[in-house]
Amino acid sequence: MNFPLFVARRIRNTHETSFSKTVTYVGIGTISLGICIILVAFSILFGFKNAIIQKITNFSGDLRISQISGNHSLSESPMQRNEAWEKTIRKHPYVDHLQAHVQKPGILVGDQGLAGVVIKGIGADMPLAQVKQNIIAGSGQMNKGQSIILSQELAQQLKVRVNGSLILYFLSQPNRPRKVQVQGIYETGLEELDKLFVLADRDWVQKMNGYTADSIGTYEIYLKQPVDLNIAANRLTKTLDPTWKLETKVELFPALFDWMQMLDRNIVIFISLLLIVACFNLIATLWVLIMERIPMVGLLKALGSSASQIRSIFWWNGFFILLRGLLIGNILAMGFCWLQATYHLIPLDPVNYYMNAVPIHWDWLTWVWVNLGTCALVSIIIYIPTHFINKIDPQTAINYKN
Template identity: 45%
Template structure:
């Protein structure tokens, strides 16, 4: 057996109830508590960011392309559907999906209430997968159908449905203002709820063919393109690739510019997490140094005896490092069990609620990011292993004669 490991086992097995055993438990507890807090913190942080981003992407794609114009209203200038950008999007690096949409302002009116609305017209190329978590009643509208009443189906927000007092299956008039106001009888087929107030108060989804007819556009005219990228972390690089494919009369916008306050808020969360990580790392490192110093003071006579028998300082230092790493392993085990357990309970039972008006969601979200969890465990081992070497250098100053005479 390796000598440092054998001696470390002797140091580790202190009598139950002794001061040394108590200090060891404190060291294990501090590591476990720090790791559990970090696991929960990162799971919640990533949960917040992922949930908010997914809600934003429901109505604000990663990249948007529209016609260059000075018009600041919702009356869009038409883009051709079959452009080089749209038809050759698969050849542009970084693009996952592209879809054509159109916007038009209107008013929904019932006998008692009315509500301003921005109708977002979508076609067959629209990706409805993002709506799976936000659809609270009914279904998404049928769009781009050759027959039937698909162009009169409407997807409303829960906020507007409550304001107007309408439910799934009911009809509501939608008025479009202009030189001659026009009305369309729309059927509510679904209700969504994102928790983003500025979206829920204004956006309804329907068939793009309705807007094309109202604007007197042909079937090959749309209001804008929405582009989703493969890797959101490389948004700027993909935006540069898309920009190269634009014609001179097209304008490119990023979702990070369109919803800058929300992304600034998420950046602030990242900064807070760095501060939290730094504080917990400092406290855990300080505790481990303190624990190891106490253990060395407890074992001063043994250190003197080992030196008197010819043991070199590096050998004794490695012995105490093994003791520290043993505590780290137990601390990591307990910390993972506690941290992952708390995350599982919240993810499974949604025990901690949130006010959607302030947090844009109904409960604390959890995201299982296993690379981050593994990095936290690996980083804790490496950092504490390095930190543990510093207090062991005090062994060089222990003299065998004085250490053997040392009384606890």
């Protein structure tokens, strides 16, 4: 029989004074609130990061391959399609699919405004589901000819709706205006994309650029998940033509990824403070429980129990409080995350946060590690107040309440 565990269980089931009960409930509440906030914070953090990365990836791919040149404008340098290389890459274990695009800068003019844009030509190798993911009005099916899909931000700026018409001027051909029809409206919530890109048929954009059918602007590669981005980039770089260059989505959108790294640092500081508060509260709780039972400590010492056995009794007492706090905290966190993921109770301003509601990502491995890490840390910390037991004299302790 484990003597300290047996006594700790009996203590837990006895009627304590109202003060020690209150302190115990405060300890349980502190642990519950702390672990709940930590789990919710991780779920929201991963939700933000995954939502933003998904939006970026959905629009621009994980990797982009383009022609090496000194051209730093929005108009791409043409590159020759390599069908043999494309077949090889599509069979690569890291690659989900490959797309070819053509870009051309221009100016869209409406009845009540104009906007500088980049026309991105997409083809049949871009899955329809990928386009439809961000469509909020009209069709995501790209028609041949002079049809475009523009963002909600541009549609509001140009005061145009689905099936409306705009005049498009390509910067390389300013004297040849073209009438285009709005076929659909998309919204990613990312200002860097929404204020700039307009989707059109690739063959048409190729023609406007003066490209041949086998000339494109860029390749976009979508990786299978989970695959390490840097490892995949290094492997695929070895297959490239010497005149091509490969860029990752981190290199293409450094500001967004720097912002997400800043979020990581803030969350680490925030969670560290929560754990420190939870540890100190549990130490205080255990200290009160020891002070309440000084006569019992003296009696156990007088009966021959070692100081380490008595310390273990109170350690188990603190561990029971920790487990109850963890259980309640996990239930609260799961409930909140489920409600937010299902009903979007907390809205956000997409202008500042890139999405309409607080996102939730269920990463069960993170939840397991948070619980195990909290258990390990707090279990070590609660040994601190039990060392006070070594200083208790049995005779003085027995007569403590007198």
